[in-house]
Amino acid sequence: MVNGIERPLDLLNSAKGKEILVQLKTGKQFVGTLLAFDIHINVVLDNAREIEGGEQKTSYGLTFLRGDTIIFISPSAASKA
Amino acid sequence: MVNGIERPLDLLNSAKGKEILVQLKTGKQFVGTLLAFDIHINVVLDNAREIEGGEQKTSYGLTFLRGDTIIFISPSAASKA
Amino acid sequence: MVNGIERPLDLLNSAKGKEILVQLKTGKQFVGTLLAFDIHINVVLDNAREIEGGEQKTSYGLTFLRGDTIIFISPSAASKA
Amino acid sequence: MVNGIERPLDLLNSAKGKEILVQLKTGKQFVGTLLAFDIHINVVLDNAREIEGGEQKTSYGLTFLRGDTIIFISPSAASKA
Amino acid sequence: MVNGIERPLDLLNSAKGKEILVQLKTGKQFVGTLLAFDIHINVVLDNAREIEGGEQKTSYGLTFLRGDTIIFISPSAASKA
Amino acid sequence: MVNGIERPLDLLNSAKGKEILVQLKTGKQFVGTLLAFDIHINVVLDNAREIEGGEQKTSYGLTFLRGDTIIFISPSAASKA
Amino acid sequence: MVNGIERPLDLLNSAKGKEILVQLKTGKQFVGTLLAFDIHINVVLDNAREIEGGEQKTSYGLTFLRGDTIIFISPSAASKA
Numbered sequence: 001m002v003n004g005i006e007r008p009l010d011l012l013n014s015a016k017g018k019e020i021l022v023q024l025k026t027g028k029q030f031v032g033t034l035l036a037f038d039i040h041i042n043v044v045l046d047n048a049r050e051i052e053g054g055e056q057k058t059s060y061g062l063t064f065l066r067g068d069t070i071i072f073i074s075p076s077a078a079s080k081a
Numbered sequence: 082m083v084n085g086i087e088r089p090l091d092l093l094n095s096a097k098g099k100e101i102l103v104q105l106k107t108g109k110q111f112v113g114t115l116l117a118f119d120i121h122i123n124v125v126l127d128n129a130r131e132i133e134g135g136e137q138k139t140s141y142g143l144t145f146l147r148g149d150t151i152i153f154i155s156p157s158a159a160s161k162a
Numbered sequence: 163m164v165n166g167i168e169r170p171l172d173l174l175n176s177a178k179g180k181e182i183l184v185q186l187k188t189g190k191q192f193v194g195t196l197l198a199f200d201i202h203i204n205v206v207l208d209n210a211r212e213i214e215g216g217e218q219k220t221s222y223g224l225t226f227l228r229g230d231t232i233i234f235i236s237p238s239a240a241s242k243a
Numbered sequence: 244m245v246n247g248i249e250r251p252l253d254l255l256n257s258a259k260g261k262e263i264l265v266q267l268k269t270g271k272q273f274v275g276t277l278l279a280f281d282i283h284i285n286v287v288l289d290n291a292r293e294i295e296g297g298e299q300k301t302s303y304g305l306t307f308l309r310g311d312t313i314i315f316i317s318p319s320a321a322s323k324a
Numbered sequence: 325m326v327n328g329i330e331r332p333l334d335l336l337n338s339a340k341g342k343e344i345l346v347q348l349k350t351g352k353q354f355v356g357t358l359l360a361f362d363i364h365i366n367v368v369l370d371n372a373r374e375i376e377g378g379e380q381k382t383s384y385g386l387t388f389l390r391g392d393t394i395i396f397i398s399p400s401a402a403s404k405a
Numbered sequence: 406m407v408n409g410i411e412r413p414l415d416l417l418n419s420a421k422g423k424e425i426l427v428q429l430k431t432g433k434q435f436v437g438t439l440l441a442f443d444i445h446i447n448v449v450l451d452n453a454r455e456i457e458g459g460e461q462k463t464s465y466g467l468t469f470l471r472g473d474t475i476i477f478i479s480p481s482a483a484s485k486a
Numbered sequence: 487m488v489n490g491i492e493r494p495l496d497l498l499n500s501a502k503g504k505e506i507l508v509q510l511k512t513g514k515q516f517v518g519t520l521l522a523f524d525i526h527i528n529v530v531l532d533n534a535r536e537i538e539g540g541e542q543k544t545s546y547g548l549t550f551l552r553g554d555t556i557i558f559i560s561p562s563a564a565s566k567a
Contacts, residue, residue: 005521008528011550021546025512025555026106026152035086041528041552042089042122048155060102061157064092066122069106069152071512071555074534076547107187107233116167123170123203129236141183142238145173147203150187150233188268188314197248204251204284210317222264223319226254228284231268231314269349269395278329285332285365291398303345304400307335309365312349312395350430350476359410366413366446372479384426385481388416390446393430393476431511431557440491447494447527453560465507466562469497471527474511474557 012037012073019078020045023071028052030065031078041067093118093154100159101126104152109133111146112159122148174199174235181240182207185233190214192227193240203229255280255316262321263288266314271295273308274321284310336361336397343402344369347395352376354389355402365391417442417478424483425450428476433457435470436483446472498523498559505564506531509557514538516551517564527553 005011015034022030022043029052032045048063049056086092096115103111103124110133113126129144130137167173177196184192184205191214194207210225211218248254258277265273265286272295275288291306292299329335339358346354346367353376356369372387373380410416420439427435427448434457437450453468454461491497501520508516508529515538518531534549535542 005530005548008522008524008530008550010522011530011548024152030153036089036091038089041550044086044089044092059158060153060155062086062092062155063158064089064122064154066148066151066153067552068149068554070552071510072516072534072546072552073550074546074548077545077549105233111234117170117172119170125167125170125173140239141234141236143167143173143236144239145170145203145235147229147232147234149230186314192315198251198253200251206248206251206254221320222315222317224248224254225315225317225320226251226284227315228310228313230311267395273396279332279334281332287329287332287335302401303396303398305329305335305398306401307332307365307397309391309394309396311392348476354477360413360415362413368410368413368416383482384477384479386410386416386479387482388413388446388478390472390475390477392473429557435558441494441496443494449491449494449497453558464563465558465560467491467497467560468563469494469527469559471553471556471558473554 009037009039011075012041012043015073015075018075021051021074021077022065023073024065024069025071026069030060030063031056032063034075035062038067041070041073043067043070043073090118090120092156093122093124096154096156099156102132102155102158103146104154105146105150106152107150111141111144112137113144115156116143119148122151122154124148124151124154171199171201173237174203174205177235177237180237183213183236183239184227185235186227186231187233188231192222192225193218194225196237197224200229203232203235205229205232205235252280252282254318255284255286258316258318261318264294264317264320265308266316267308267312268314269312273303273306274299275306277318278305281310284313284316286310286313286316333361333363335399336365336367339397339399342399345375345398345401346389347397348389348393349395350393354384354387355380356387358399359386362391365394365397367391367394367397414442414444416480417446417448420478420480423480426456426479426482427470428478429470429474430476431474435465435468436461437468439480440467443472446475446478448472448475448478495523495525497561498527498529501559501561504561507537507560507563508551509559510551510555511557512555516546516549517542518549520561521548524553527556527559529553529556529559 032048194210275291356372437453
């Protein structure tokens with residue numbers, strides 16, 4: 001398996017301390033450094049920025065995102081956002 | 082880890098007694114002092130104010146917010162709202 | 163802590179017998195005297211009145227509100243509605 | 244407490260055999276005699292009638308209403324519907 | 325109690341083998357003979373027909389309906405649909 | 406009982422290896438051979454084809470359908486789709 | 487049974503390391519190599535690409551997709567997307 005990912009949460013675990021892209025059901029995207037997550041996919045980002053149309057719109061600093069509003073999380077896409 | 086945040090709820094715990102920004106699924110934002118929260122992310126704010134377009138719209142005082150209506154919570158963004 | 167609120171439900175407990183404002187996901191607001199609540203945030207109001215645009219629209223008397231339709235509950239805002 | 248209501252379901256229990264008004268998330272209202280309910284707020288009405296704009300629209304007789312479609316239940320408002 | 329209905333599922337139990345009307349959240353209605361149900365209100369109808377505007381639209385024969393899409397079930401209204 | 410169906414899942418069990426019609430909440434319909442299902446009504450179809458307006462639109466081969474997106478499943482209607 | 491699929495998750499298990507097509511409730515489709523999944527149907531894709539109108543739109547690399555946003559997963563359709 002790539003990067004030792006056997007369960008879905010392994011990807012989030014390996015992304016701790018790194019920038020991730022979070023796509024919300026509302027259509028908004030957040031980029032920030034993943035500090036923590038749980039089994040509900042609640043996540044805490046440091047230096048969280050809302051992205052719209054590829055541009056940074058608002059900075060929120062330390063932010064708690066509720067898991068049930070998340071569609072997908074991509075660590076590698078964060079650098080492109 | 083930044084600020085000793087190992088689990089998502091650690092951020093909420095460290096924000097007790099401080100101003101937080103709460104983004105609801107309805108599109109509304111609340112700002113207020115975090116008094117209490119639980120694992121459902123139900124929160125109680127003191128001096129809760131509804132924000133729209135960066136302006137305070139309505140004051141609700143002590144307010145219970147049901148967790149399943151919350152998208153994200155940001156302690157540091159509250160001062161900018 | 164303000165008013166001894168350590169858990170979110172403590173606010174509802176302290177509001178028993180008092181007027182509260184309940185905001186529903188449908189956009190409607192109810193005002194009434196809180197008689198009872200449970201962990202699902204199901205609530206029973208006495209003298210429940212539906213509010214629209216700051217005006218009382220319909221009186222429902224004793225009313226059971228299902229918790230999953232509630233966005234927020236504010237005891238102190240009831241007097242202003 | 245009014246009418247001995249300490250928990251939300253106490254109101255439904257005291258309304259058994261009486262006419263109640265049920266507001267659904269779809270916007271429809273039902274009026275009928277409450278025969279039974281459970282903790283999911285599933286209810287069975289006898290002589291159930293759909294109400295629209297204050298007028299009776301359709302009669303359904305004995306009807307099972309699934310709890311997760313219900314916004315509120317008012318025993319006292321049934322007589323006015 | 326009418327027809328010995330003490331719990332909501334008692335109505336469904338007494339309707340086994342009879343025609344029922346099922347209202348779905350999508351706005352569609354089904355009529356058919358109730359063969360089976362469970363606590364999730366999943367139901368199986370025999371000779372299931374979709375109804376639109378009081379007219380039969382499509383016949384589906386034996387059909388499994390997922391409970392979480394159901395608003396209400398009326399045994400007595402089936403004969404009128 | 407018709408076909409020995411006492412519980413809703415009995416219908417799905419008897420339909421294994423046969424063509425079924427699956428109606429999704431999105432409005433789309435799938436037809437395919439039922440290979441497997443579970444208590445969440447997750448299903449696997451072989452030779453799955455999306456149907457729109459009575460015409461086959463796309464073939465997906467072996468396909469996993471998540472149960473919470475399903476409205477109804479009809480084995481006998483598959484031959485007519 | 488085709489391919490030894492007795493339970494729905496058997497299909498996902500047999501698709502590990504292969505390209506799959508994932509249809510989301512938002513209308514978006516993802517194609518990528520399935521690395522991991524769990525009982526919530528959370529999945530991790532490697533080399534994930536968003537597909538729109540049959541064309542690749544965005545590449546996300548390693549991506550975590552939350553199960554509750556998924557409608558269907560098709561391993562064999564991935565080569566056609």
